[in-house]
Amino acid sequence: MDLRIGQGIDIHRFKAGRRCILGGVEIPSEVGLLGHSDADALTHALMDAVLGAIGQRDIGTLFPDTDAAFKDADSIVLLAKVWGIAKAAGWRIVNADISLLAQIPKVNPYVTEMRERLSAVLECQLERVTIKATTSEKLGFIGREEGVLASAVVLIQRE
Ligand code: MG
Numbered sequence: 001m002d003l004r005i006g007q008g009i010d011i012h013r014f015k016a017g018r019r020c021i022l023g024g025v026e027i028p029s030e031v032g033l034l035g036h037s038d039a040d041a042l043t044h045a046l047m048d049a050v051l052g053a054i055g056q057r058d059i060g061t062l063f064p065d066t067d068a069a070f071k072d073a074d075s076i077v078l079l080a081k082v083w084g085i086a087k088a089a090g091w092r093i094v095n096a097d098i099s100l101l102a103q104i105p106k107v108n109p110y111v112t113e114m115r116e117r118l119s120a121v122l123e124c125q126l127e128r129v130t131i132k133a134t135t136s137e138k139l140g141f142i143g144r145e146e147g148v149l150a151s152a153v154v155l156i157q158r159e
Contacts, residue, residue: 002158003094004055008048010041013147020105022148023098023114023131024076024121029105033148036065040075042100042131045150046118047075047082049096053156054086079121086156093124094155100133102148107133 018032022042033039047059056062063070063078070078096118100107107114111131119129136142142149 004053004091004156004158005153006049006051006053006156007151007153008045008050008052008058009149009151010044010048011147011149012039012041012044014104014145021075022100022102022107022150023110024079024117025110025113027105027107027110031104031145037063037070037073037078038075041148042098042114042150042152043075043079043118045152046096046098046154047079049152049154050079050082050086050122050156053154054089054091056085076117076121079118083122087123090158091156092158093122093128094157095128095130096122096152096154098129098131098150098152100131100148100150101136101142102133103135103138103143103145 012033012035014031015034020027020029020032021038021040115129119126
């Protein structure tokens with residue numbers, strides 16, 4: 001049994017007039033997240049964790065923000081592409097654990113839906129994808145409600 005671990009981190013800043021999409025779920029919010037794609041920091045952290053685990057470069061290399069093809073891209077579609085690479089190499093998810101640091105918006109009511117979306121893309125059971133959300137106790141850029149940070153670890157296995 002071949003086991004690999006990967007980790008990923010992503011930060012996106014808030015911007016009025018943008019949608020707030022995290023874990024593939026649109027969350028009602030006064031401000032959204034700014035980025036070349038849909039700026040889904042949680043899904044981006046997960047993608048980088050998978051890419052690290054399978055020994056590939058990062059999402060910035062795979063989906064460059066200079067490429068118009070990825071403008072406003074649905075990060076769930078990008079995650080499906082990343083998982084396609086992993087699956088083709090014979091990998092399966094053991095588990096993925098993701099933490100979101102955000103002062104706003106309130107994401108807890110949407111965590112189960114996020115887990116459903118992400119586990120469907122990763123072709124694993126819901127229980128294998130966990131998401132925790134916390135504030136930063138009003139400290140730093142997260143506390144000032146300037147942006148969010150997501151961190152993900154993933155363990156994969158291959159026979
Ligand atoms: Mg990103």
